[in-house]
Amino acid sequence: MILEIAWKNIWRSKLRSLVVIVAIAIGLLGGVTAVAFMNGLLIGRIDDALEIEVSSIQLHNADFMENSELKYLIDNVDDYIVDIEKDSSVKAVSKRLVIETMVSSNRAAAGLSLIGVDPEKEKQVSRLYEKMLDSNSTYFVGVKNRPIIIGEKVAKKLKVHVRSKLAISAVDVNGVSVRSVFRIVGIFRTQNGGFDEMNAFVRFKDLQKILGIEDGKAHEVAIILHKMLETETLKNTLQEKYTRYRINNKSLLRVLNDSIPESVYYKLLSIKSDKEYSKIEFESMLKNSFIEKTNELYSKQVLTACETGIEVSEWKQLSPELAMQTSWMDFVLYIFVGIILAALGFGIVNTMLMVVLERIREIGMLIAIGMNRRRVFSMIVLESVMLSLVGGVVGLFLAGSLVSFLSINGIDMSMFSDGLRALGYPSMVYPYIEADNYIKVTLMVVITGILAAIYPALHAVRINPSIAIRE
Amino acid sequence: MSIITLSNLNKIYNEGTDIPVHAVNNVDLSFEAGEFSVIKGASGCGKTTLLNLLGGLDTPSSGNIIIDGVEIGKLSASNLTNFRMNNIGFVFQAYNLIPVLTARENVEFIMHLQHKSKKERKERALALLESVGLRDRADVRPGKLSGGQQQRVAVARALASKPKFILADEPTANLDTKATENLLDIMENLNKVEGITFIFASHDDRVIKKAHRLIELEDGKVIG
Numbered sequence: 001m002i003l004e005i006a007w008k009n010i011w012r013s014k015l016r017s018l019v020v021i022v023a024i025a026i027g028l029l030g031g032v033t034a035v036a037f038m039n040g041l042l043i044g045r046i047d048d049a050l051e052i053e054v055s056s057i058q059l060h061n062a063d064f065m066e067n068s069e070l071k072y073l074i075d076n077v078d079d080y081i082v083d084i085e086k087d088s089s090v091k092a093v094s095k096r097l098v099i100e101t102m103v104s105s106n107r108a109a110a111g112l113s114l115i116g117v118d119p120e121k122e123k124q125v126s127r128l129y130e131k132m133l134d135s136n137s138t139y140f141v142g143v144k145n146r147p148i149i150i151g152e153k154v155a156k157k158l159k160v161h162v163r164s165k166l167a168i169s170a171v172d173v174n175g176v177s178v179r180s181v182f183r184i185v186g187i188f189r190t191q192n193g194g195f196d197e198m199n200a201f202v203r204f205k206d207l208q209k210i211l212g213i214e215d216g217k218a219h220e221v222a223i224i225l226h227k228m229l230e231t232e233t234l235k236n237t238l239q240e241k242y243t244r245y246r247i248n249n250k251s252l253l254r255v256l257n258d259s260i261p262e263s264v265y266y267k268l269l270s271i272k273s274d275k276e277y278s279k280i281e282f283e284s285m286l287k288n289s290f291i292e293k294t295n296e297l298y299s300k301q302v303l304t305a306c307e308t309g310i311e312v313s314e315w316k317q318l319s320p321e322l323a324m325q326t327s328w329m330d331f332v333l334y335i336f337v338g339i340i341l342a343a344l345g346f347g348i349v350n351t352m353l354m355v356v357l358e359r360i361r362e363i364g365m366l367i368a369i370g371m372n373r374r375r376v377f378s379m380i381v382l383e384s385v386m387l388s389l390v391g392g393v394v395g396l397f398l399a400g401s402l403v404s405f406l407s408i409n410g411i412d413m414s415m416f417s418d419g420l421r422a423l424g425y426p427s428m429v430y431p432y433i434e435a436d437n438y439i440k441v442t443l444m445v446v447i448t449g450i451l452a453a454i455y456p457a458l459h460a461v462r463i464n465p466s467i468a469i470r471e
Numbered sequence: 472m473s474i475i476t477l478s479n480l481n482k483i484y485n486e487g488t489d490i491p492v493h494a495v496n497n498v499d500l501s502f503e504a505g506e507f508s509v510i511k512g513a514s515g516c517g518k519t520t521l522l523n524l525l526g527g528l529d530t531p532s533s534g535n536i537i538i539d540g541v542e543i544g545k546l547s548a549s550n551l552t553n554f555r556m557n558n559i560g561f562v563f564q565a566y567n568l569i570p571v572l573t574a575r576e577n578v579e580f581i582m583h584l585q586h587k588s589k590k591e592r593k594e595r596a597l598a599l600l601e602s603v604g605l606r607d608r609a610d611v612r613p614g615k616l617s618g619g620q621q622q623r624v625a626v627a628r629a630l631a632s633k634p635k636f637i638l639a640d641e642p643t644a645n646l647d648t649k650a651t652e653n654l655l656d657i658m659e660n661l662n663k664v665e666g667i668t669f670i671f672a673s674h675d676d677r678v679i680k681k682a683h684r685l686i687e688l689e690d691g692k693v694i695g
Contacts, residue, residue: 008572
């Protein structure tokens with residue numbers, strides 16, 4: 001019955017309650033939609049980042065990650081690819097050659113990363129082929145001899161267009177300078193201006209031939225998973241299988257750079273050798289040889305420092321800024337909605353205080369006839385929670401409807417496309433918010449209702465019935 | 472047998488200041504079960520203060536109040552609230568019904584606090600409304616009832632918890648003659664037929680005329 005009274009009491013002053021409800025609803029509509037918008041922006045960025053730039057997982061020669069020299073290749077790369085393709089979580093795999101080079105046209109030159117890809121395999125890993133600028137551009141179609149694809153910004157810088165020739169200067173595996181001419185078949189434009197400015201694509205076999213790289217070798221293996229973001233399991237499996245560990249001069253230098261204690265450094269120095277270990281073997285050796293309890297804290301750093309062979313990196317490592325933004329999205333929601341609710345909370349405090357002050361005689365009567373103070377407190381808190389919840393439900397319903405509509409139709413931000421491209425974000429944003437966030441926000445609304453009611457409820461329980469009844 | 476005993480009861484407002492007000496002054500009284508008593512006196516003589524002390528709504532400056540063998544001054548705040556709920560019925564001058572509840576729900580409310588079943592609550596509430604002549608207005612909210620009808624609902628509410636006695640503070644002050652007579656007849660009848668104990672605080676002659684026992688207060692003292 002107290003629940004019923006609390007509910008009925010909300011509607012005593014309809015206008016006042018409606019003002020609070022509308023304020024909460026608008027606050028949540030704004031807060032949730034804004035967070036959904038940021039989420040959509042980030043998801044758009046992540047989708048493109050993974051499907052065009054970094055893929056889900058990449059394999060490299062461990063030394064290549066530190067120093068992108070031509071010689072740091074993955075040997076027997078096709079064996080790795082066959083092995084990886086057996087995993088059911090893998091959607092596609094593509095090998096790449098990657099060199100830093102100078103590209104020049106008749107009128108200008110630019111330094112960029114030249115990436116050699118197998119076009120058919122690469123299309124399964126990367127959606128770059130969808131990002132061709134116009135109908136003149138193709139994805140390695142139309143020119144048999146040494147086709148090249150460049151970004152729009154590079155094309156502008158070099159003042160070239162489709163069918164123009166570009167000269168590539170590089171150093172082959174023997175250290176000899178080579179120069180080769182490619183013909184532009186496509187100009188791409190992704191949502192990340194930085195990516196467009198830094199990368200050009202040629203066929204794997206063309207680059208392999210120019211650089212004199214033997215068959216079965218590549219710099220990079222790009223893997224895309226069916227569930228693009230869920231990389232941890234496969235990453236760990238591959239790392240376990242492919243990464244080797246060795247304590248040599250290079251790893252010792254890394255240990256020093258990581259500020260690992262000198263005692264650990266000298267112990268590692270004492271067992272330095274060129275022998276390579278699997279992860280299990282290496283961990284077991286560390287444990288048995290010298291890593292004591294106090295040094296276990298550093299064992300992860302030691303492992304990383306001693307990595308050799310193949311290094312397996314997931315998108316979170318390849319693009320840590322995206323990983324950070326993803327992990328912050330929930331936090332952003334709490335902060336955003338929290339600030340809005342805190343502001344609204346003061347409005348609820350004011351309303352509930354008015355409610356109590358207007359009903360002093362009635363509350364006094366309730367206490368007089370036997371309603372204990374705990375129940376009086378609960379009644380006021382319930383009124384506040386119900387009032388907040390009505391606003392919350394209305395706000396979340398409106399926000400849900402709006403986000404749902406916008407998630408299908410999108411928000412066209414093309415007027416800011418230059419700025420967004422510079423940061424790598426899409427100009428068409430599809431707001432999105434996880435379903436469980438609605439529950440979390442509802443809980444936050446309930447908590448706000450409870451907190452906002454505490455002061456008015458304490459005021460109510462302190463009412464002296466003998467005085468209140470005569471008011 | 473006394474159900475209420477007041478001994479050496481005092482209530483002093485502004486105690487310790489230059490202008491203390493002795494609202495209840497050394498009162499010794501007792502009330503028997505089944506009484507229909509009226510505490511009378513001019514405005515400000517201490518009637519309401521005495522009634523509030525009797526009902527455990529206010530604490531005396533000194534003296535004892537023993538109700539049905541329980542010295543209420545020794546009860547904790549929450550025990551005193553429970554004691555009021557189970558032993559004392561209140562009828563206030565301004566009715567003080569809950570405006571968002573119907574007449575029946577107002578009567579049921581205290582039984583809800585006593586954790587009575589829904590069925591028992593409903594049956595007793597309707598029976599009590601019947602006894603005050605408002606069975607047909609059970610589903611009407613107080614705002615749609617006249618002053619007299621609201622006060623009759625308040626009487627039914629006061630009876631709902633099966634209290635040992637009912638305290639009525641100026642219950643007729645806001646009522647016209649007809650409503651007053653109607654209300655007093657109902658209360659008198661409840662006293663006669665069901666043995667309900669009523670203690671009034673009033674200076675209304677119509678109430679005083681009905682009293683079986685008159686207690687006269689002047690400046691907080693019982694003078695007759």
